[in-house]
Amino acid sequence: MADLAQTPPRSLSRAIPLGAVPVWSGIALLLFLALPLIRTGRRFLPLDYMLHPLSLGAGLHWAPAVAAFAVIALYLRPAPRPAQARRRADMAAVILSLGFVGLWAALFSAGTPFGWGAMGASLALCIAAGSALSESNRVRGDAFTGAGILLTLLFVTLFITYPLVMVIRSAVWIEGVLTLDQFRATFSSSLFLFVDNRFTEVNEARMVAYWATAGGAVALAWGLWSSRAAALWRRAWMVPLWVGAGLIAGWAVGIMIWGRGALPSTLLVAVIVAPAATMLGFALALLGQRTNSRAVRGILGVASVLPFITPPFVIGFSMIFLLGRRGLLSHDILGISPFANPLYGAPGVILAQVLGLAPVAYLIIRGSLNSLNPALEEAAQTLGASRWRVFKDVTWPLVRPGIAASLLLASIESIADFGTPLVLGGDRNFLATEVFLALTGRYSQSEASVYGVVLLFLVVLVFIASRWMLGVKGFATVTGKPASGAFLALPRSLEWILLSLAGLWFAFILSLYGVIVYGSVVELWGINNTLTFRHYIEFWNTGWPVVWYTMKLSVASAIPAMMVGGLIAYLVTRHRFWGRSYLEFGSLLSFATPGTVMGLAYILAFNDGTLLMTSTSAIIVLALVFRNMPVAIRASMSGLAQIDRSLEEASATLKAGSGTTLVRVLSPLLLYPLLAGLIFAFVSAMTAVSQVIFLVSAGNNLATVMLLARVERGQLGVAAAMATVLIVMLLALIVLLLVASRYLDARNRGKGLSI
Amino acid sequence: MNRITELQPAAVDLGRVTKRFGAGAPAVDDVSLQIAPGELVTLLGPSGCGKTTTLRMIAGLEDPTEGRITIGEDEVTHLPAEKRDVTMVFQSYALFPHMNVRANVGYGLKVARTPRAELTDRVEEALALVGLEAFAERPVDALSGGQQQRVALARALVMKPRVILFDEPLSNLDAKLRHHVRAEIRALQKRLGLTAVYVTHDQEEALAISDRVVVMNSGRIEQQGTPRDLYARPVSHFVADFIGSANIVPGEYDGSDIVLGDARIPHTQEITQGPVGVMIRPEAVRPAAQGLAGKVVSISFLGPVNQVDFDTPAGRVTGNLPDDAMGGLRPGAKVALSFAPRGLHLLPPRAV
Numbered sequence A: 001m002a003d004l005a006q007t008p009p010r011s012l013s014r015a016i017p018l019g020a021v022p023v024w025s026g027i028a029l030l031l032f033l034a035l036p037l038i039r040t041g042r043r044f045l046p047l048d049y050m051l052h053p054l055s056l057g058a059g060l061h062w063a064p065a066v067a068a069f070a071v072i073a074l075y076l077r078p079a080p081r082p083a084q085a086r087r088r089a090d091m092a093a094v095i096l097s098l099g100f101v102g103l104w105a106a107l108f109s110a111g112t113p114f115g116w117g118a119m120g121a122s123l124a125l126c127i128a129a130g131s132a133l134s135e136s137n138r139v140r141g142d143a144f145t146g147a148g149i150l151l152t153l154l155f156v157t158l159f160i161t162y163p164l165v166m167v168i169r170s171a172v173w174i175e176g177v178l179t180l181d182q183f184r185a186t187f188s189s190s191l192f193l194f195v196d197n198r199f200t201e202v203n204e205a206r207m208v209a210y211w212a213t214a215g216g217a218v219a220l221a222w223g224l225w226s227s228r229a230a231a232l233w234r235r236a237w238m239v240p241l242w243v244g245a246g247l248i249a250g251w252a253v254g255i256m257i258w259g260r261g262a263l264p265s266t267l268l269v270a271v272i273v274a275p276a277a278t279m280l281g282f283a284l285a286l287l288g289q290r291t292n293s294r295a296v297r298g299i300l301g302v303a304s305v306l307p308f309i310t311p312p313f314v315i316g317f318s319m320i321f322l323l324g325r326r327g328l329l330s331h332d333i334l335g336i337s338p339f340a341n342p343l344y345g346a347p348g349v350i351l352a353q354v355l356g357l358a359p360v361a362y363l364i365i366r367g368s369l370n371s372l373n374p375a376l377e378e379a380a381q382t383l384g385a386s387r388w389r390v391f392k393d394v395t396w397p398l399v400r401p402g403i404a405a406s407l408l409l410a411s412i413e414s415i416a417d418f419g420t421p422l423v424l425g426g427d428r429n430f431l432a433t434e435v436f437l438a439l440t441g442r443y444s445q446s447e448a449s450v451y452g453v454v455l456l457f458l459v460v461l462v463f464i465a466s467r468w469m470l471g472v473k474g475f476a477t478v479t480g481k482p483a484s485g486a487f488l489a490l491p492r493s494l495e496w497i498l499l500s501l502a503g504l505w506f507a508f509i510l511s512l513y514g515v516i517v518y519g520s521v522v523e524l525w526g527i528n529n530t531l532t533f534r535h536y537i538e539f540w541n542t543g544w545p546v547v548w549y550t551m552k553l554s555v556a557s558a559i560p561a562m563m564v565g566g567l568i569a570y571l572v573t574r575h576r577f578w579g580r581s582y583l584e585f586g587s588l589l590s591f592a593t594p595g596t597v598m599g600l601a602y603i604l605a606f607n608d609g610t611l612l613m614t615s616t617s618a619i620i621v622l623a624l625v626f627r628n629m630p631v632a633i634r635a636s637m638s639g640l641a642q643i644d645r646s647l648e649e650a651s652a653t654l655k656a657g658s659g660t661t662l663v664r665v666l667s668p669l670l671l672y673p674l675l676a677g678l679i680f681a682f683v684s685a686m687t688a689v690s691q692v693i694f695l696v697s698a699g700n701n702l703a704t705v706m707l708l709a710r711v712e713r714g715q716l717g718v719a720a721a722m723a724t725v726l727i728v729m730l731l732a733l734i735v736l737l738l739v740a741s742r743y744l745d746a747r748n749r750g751k752g753l754s755i
Numbered sequence B: 001m002n003r004i005t006e007l008q009p010a011a012v013d014l015g016r017v018t019k020r021f022g023a024g025a026p027a028v029d030d031v032s033l034q035i036a037p038g039e040l041v042t043l044l045g046p047s048g049c050g051k052t053t054t055l056r057m058i059a060g061l062e063d064p065t066e067g068r069i070t071i072g073e074d075e076v077t078h079l080p081a082e083k084r085d086v087t088m089v090f091q092s093y094a095l096f097p098h099m100n101v102r103a104n105v106g107y108g109l110k111v112a113r114t115p116r117a118e119l120t121d122r123v124e125e126a127l128a129l130v131g132l133e134a135f136a137e138r139p140v141d142a143l144s145g146g147q148q149q150r151v152a153l154a155r156a157l158v159m160k161p162r163v164i165l166f167d168e169p170l171s172n173l174d175a176k177l178r179h180h181v182r183a184e185i186r187a188l189q190k191r192l193g194l195t196a197v198y199v200t201h202d203q204e205e206a207l208a209i210s211d212r213v214v215v216m217n218s219g220r221i222e223q224q225g226t227p228r229d230l231y232a233r234p235v236s237h238f239v240a241d242f243i244g245s246a247n248i249v250p251g252e253y254d255g256s257d258i259v260l261g262d263a264r265i266p267h268t269q270e271i272t273q274g275p276v277g278v279m280i281r282p283e284a285v286r287p288a289a290q291g292l293a294g295k296v297v298s299i300s301f302l303g304p305v306n307q308v309d310f311d312t313p314a315g316r317v318t319g320n321l322p323d324d325a326m327g328g329l330r331p332g333a334k335v336a337l338s339f340a341p342r343g344l345h346l347l348p349p350r351a352v
């Protein structure tokens, strides 16, 4: 006859009064004692017991063992009163942190690469310390939350912030001196601005001067006109100000058009691509939402996932097939001479990027269009507004945030794009490719870092500008909740314009992909058009093992990416804690940093010393994990936003810890977003190039890097075969996901998820 | 045996609890409250006065900024929800949509790794308590609002909580059902001897269901007492106005009589002499041979009573008069008004 509060509970964790802190301290101690603490070479395996702490003698590296032991001893005494328990937990947190710091101080001062023991013990110490923080109420939540917070903070610092800091360091810290020499050298190099090309007939410097003069003249006229009513003394300083601004603007435009350097080229392309891709995406989204034709919707659906499953430079490469010097359309049909082909340079890069980014814009804008309530449009209509008027006054202002988010994303992706300029850049240089060329061609880490810093600076600038001007949040929600009701049909004329635009776009996309398939089955593109399966056979022999290896690494990276990303999304949306904005900022950073810069950063951070990891598959997996984590974060966040918090609170009042709640309540409800996040993380890992191109080595080549090498070496047939296989495989995966989503949707509706 | 009917309710003690969200006025301001084992206490007040926040601090879902909370013998001020023997019935019910009724009710026991046989027994018992045995295998969205509400109740009861909390549990039900379910909740609470804290902004619900009502205003406790106490002897204009309806007119008190316009009404109450607020419950108003002079302004028929508005020298007074007390009153008629002593109470004058 006893109450629940008095019956001894049956679960082990409650029967033995052991908290998370001593248990994880014990695990840290075990891992420390059981595994070799360090490595000698790059390889993690086989385990070498000469590197076991016992064989290494006495020293500071024993700190974790001492700390763990002390904490366990501390917890051996019977449970004291709450206030004492809190003080004890505080003490444990301090001791464990000291153990952690001691270990790494020892390893860094010895300079030996860390081993399994160091890694395992550190993670366990972190978990124990996090649990202690929650026990002492420094972090509100249970041990799971505390440990999760510490672990994610550690990961973000180690794999995002620290490598980026290393890039900045390497740009200004050269041979032990703090200097801006490398900046000076890079900025004055012809690769950076590159005004005069002696091999062309025009004098670029003069053209730029013309532009500057024109800008100045226009500004002079405008300044005189606009200030005509002002007092003389005001005109005296306003007009020169205008002229100065006009000169600078004219010079900037001139240099973007005539300069061939990395900075103006990158800016020119971004400035054109972002609005163009956004407009195309908007047109497609509007059409897709309001057309009655199911065929158009189906086509849009398929076409919008293509860029995600296509390695970034493949569009550029099929454009060479189609529009290049010996292209099907340019050479064979239109008869343009190979030497007068305008594709290479800005036009080609712009075209390829617009095609690649329009679907991204489409998805973002479709999200904000779908979250629009049709009743608003109907209301405006009943108030007497015409269709155009409704669009202008209601629809447009409400989708503007989506437009802004799309502009932001498209500019960042355009600036960061590495593959397209490499294939189509011609005589223009681009910042993202310059990072690569500086490192692998000119062997200058500091120069590559300067380019990296410039890129980072640009991206941050774009972010700040978009926040400041438009109030855009970093994470745009791609999925919107579709509202009920019917949307206003498009004005007839507009529908026709949009339809023909979409038709043109789709025909172009279709020919681009068709050309790849065609290129994979002919002997030698443009020269010998006999059909053959030679390229597929060669691919099977040389390429398939690499694709298989890539798939394994991608799976290995997608799962942790989803787990860490989901954890971060959960912590950030559901908890308040110290370091929360840092976590958000860090994940934003990993999303915004151009891939080549991240790749460079990993080389700089993990190429030697204690953190040595380059030339292992671990470094590739890690790069992919933290590169694709934002995808997972976004998927989980939009899922979490739809779940009422009272479900978790109900679970907590029923005595479930946050780990249990995550597993039993949130995960089942988030099944679809989690699955989608997982698949997209896998797909982006499969198609990643820029972030891993520095990290591959002889033994661990990746499919996309191999593909790029084939394109560069001109083995177009094999490249086409490889691209075809990759695209078909990933497309099949996405189709599978769609089928699963139908199934999950139906199942959830049956159980009332959609209330 | 391990039956829900044998749970052991605990006392709850809030000692000077304050909760601040960011800068600005605190959501809950220096609240002290003792709840005896087996007592049902209602937190009542207008929207935004801090009822939910107080409740969530008892549950452990919100961390108090200052003060101390004890449940039974244990200090729980900073203990998270999962470490307290407190369960809660949420306004939205918060039923897990991916589980059926049985799984929802059994969730807490499963988390506590209760042996299978005992779990089944207790879930059955809880379902029987709320009369839902027949619905155990239903998905929760295939239930009516009232049934969902009872699942939420069963899910909270099955844990044999030392304290059970209700946050406006009836606000999603229609008026008829609300009366019915609140009677059920009260009966169950009494039968099981539960310690319960119940939040509502419906004063009638509060009066009907509680052992004790705590009236809150802007994060502070305005007054607490039994429903009868609060109704008959409110301490402020706020409470008088919030609980039931009341006429509050300015008057004077000289220690033995209330001077109201030209009338003197004998009354004894411990209150500072001089200007006072006179609270008159509408049902205490009757036409009489002599008393406060009044003129009928309007009459509206409400069913059981007639609501009659009088203009008096002290101000507008509303009375609720049954038909047989009307005596042929017409708009414009002049009458004298008397007030039943039970419906008359003096308040400190309204601060100006």
Ligand SMILES: Nc1ncnc2c1ncn2[C@@H]1O[C@H](COP(=O)(O)OP(=O)(O)OP(=O)(O)O)[C@@H](O)[C@H]1O
Binding pocket: B021, B027, B045, B046, B047, B048, B049, B050, B051, B052, B053, B054, B201
């Ligand atoms: N998480 C929060 N963050 C900031 N302010 C909050 C938060 N929760 C509540 N508040 C504020 O605290 C005050 C009290 O809120 P509370 O929810 O306790 O009111 P309530 O009495 O339950 O009102 P209602 O009857 O409308 O439910 C309100 O002013 C509210 O805005």
Ligand SMILES: [Mg+2]
Binding pocket: B051, B052, B053
């Ligand atoms: Mg509330």
